[in-house]
Amino acid sequence: MAALFPRWANTVVRATLVAATCTLVGVPVALMAWVRTPNATRRYQPVAQPIAFDHRIHVTGQRIDCRYCHFSVERSASAGIPPSSTCVACHSDTWMRSSELALVRASIATGQAIRWSRVNALPDFVYFNHAIHVAKGVGCETCHGRVDRMAAVYQAAPLTMSWCVDCHRDPAPHLRPLSEITTMGWTPPTAQRAFGEELVRENNVRSLTNCTTCHR
């Protein structure tokens, strides 16, 4: 009887076994790597807005403090999106006739808010409060990045749970003095670790890692 399989069948079997092993190991590893990429976490992708609002002009150029527009960041869970009247406070004098501001004028006329697009979206099962983070010395820049350099705002942090939990477990490397909360490009005067530990004591920063801290 002739041989059932040709000689090369051995090579095929070995190659199949190697390929199967690589697939079994490789696919989960690749998936785990993928969820950490900026593409999966939607980092660094500028979000289109109804008005081409440029933070560079307002923050760097006009030196407007973050809190002038994001008014409730120190008092409430939400940082606050400014009402159109905030825009008009300045733009009643400058650029009032610009076509860029057509939506602002329409908003003022009708009383309808401008529908900005959300940039940093957390899942609904996460409770997040801006006020407590600001009160404990987490700067705007720490999570939102160099907004003063963004033509269109993008999500700067991965916003994965591990990103949250890393800081909750060990906040010291991410803290700054309360006076520097809105500063962009802040650098610690001494080594951050020791400086941060000092701030932890000074501002009574607790390491909250209970599930119910965020999932209520």
Next chain:
Amino acid sequence: MSVAARPTTASPATPTRESWPLMRGAPTDAALTDHLLAPLWRASRVWWLLFGLSTLGTLLLLGTVTYTVLVGIGTWGNNIPVAWAFAITNFVWWIGIGHAGTFISAFLLLLNQHWRGSINRVAEAMTIFALVNAALFPVLHLGRPWFFYWLIPYPATMNVWPNFKSARPWDVAAVTTYFTVSLLFWYLGLVPDLASARDRAPTRRRRLAYGVFAMGWRGSGFQWERYRIAYVLLAALATPLVISVHSVVSLDFSIAQLPGWHSTIFPPYFVVGAIYSGLAMVLLLLLPLRRAFRLHDIVTEAHLDAIAKLMLAMGLMLTYSYVIETFMAWYSANTAERYTYLTSRPFGPYAVAYWIMTVLNVVSPQLFWWRRLRTNTVVLFLASAGILVGMWMERFIIIVTSLNRDFLTSSWHIYIPSWVDWSILAGSLGLFGFLFLLFVRFVPSVAISEVKSLRIELANSPARSGHA
């Protein structure tokens, strides 16, 4: 473990009152191979009928599982306080059934029980198919089964691990280990038989198919030596699992502080019950198979007798557990414990299930004190079916009666299974039958190489007993 069948001879000579041969007749190797491979080449009408029925059952399972996934587990009768009901009952029942496979194939191999060789293939296949069914239920019970992988400890972007203090990750570890080892063990045992099938297959396509799975087995002395070493090593690896897997499953219950669950007897009690129900399932499958494939000369009275004796031993140990469990509840003088064991279970809303469990599990094995009944296939079949029902009731009683009436009377609530619960249970039986029927059709359901070596062994040492 004196479950010895003592054949005095391999020939059809007179079995004395004390013994049956492990094999009848003196067939040649070729005749044995042809006889045992015959079911692979043609399917009987009965096979097609049963296959059609089990396919319908599998479709029922597919339909109701899809419905459950789409709508949610609100389609089941579960609710607080009975959050575990049919799903966990079925899970424990199926995984328990799986235990006999490993018990027969690994435990008895290491104990040199020669009679295992004629039935281990069926038992191992049963283990794997029971595990497939078992794994289905906890995953469905998660509620969002598509997140099942959260149970696996892998570096997630959540930066948290599964709660290792919970029994859930223990179950995952126990069941996946068990499944992997069982599958490897089964497949390794199959390799020489697949090679026989390859060499005897009538068409080239089948020769190629069996040839791929036989992985180049030629039956050389070198291969046999390596094969035997690997087989015993895997058996040694699988043997602790007989004890560990169902012990872990029992901890799902005993780590809770619920009367009826919070008990240190649970691990041995569950392991015994698991092997008990598994042996019953082996008989339930083996008896019709023996008749259909005319295996009377290979699966003799000696085998039936040995399994029945084991079932009697397991049944007595289980009865002991029932007695001790109830006694400890009384002895503890704890109101809740006493209420669960002495009032709620025997006289509560699920009393019928409790008494079905007691009668079937405690009384039916007592038949096996009689030698005549141990080899009566009708008695064996009915008793096995009864024990399987009884063991299902046992898990139902443990789960539902403990949950539906716990410490606070204000939270007592009755549990009634929905039609989806019943359909999924029936469907899982269908899936089991479906897989088993495919197995007997495409894979030799008796370990041919084992039976051939047993024949030679018996022929060469006429005085040799069935257990070394």
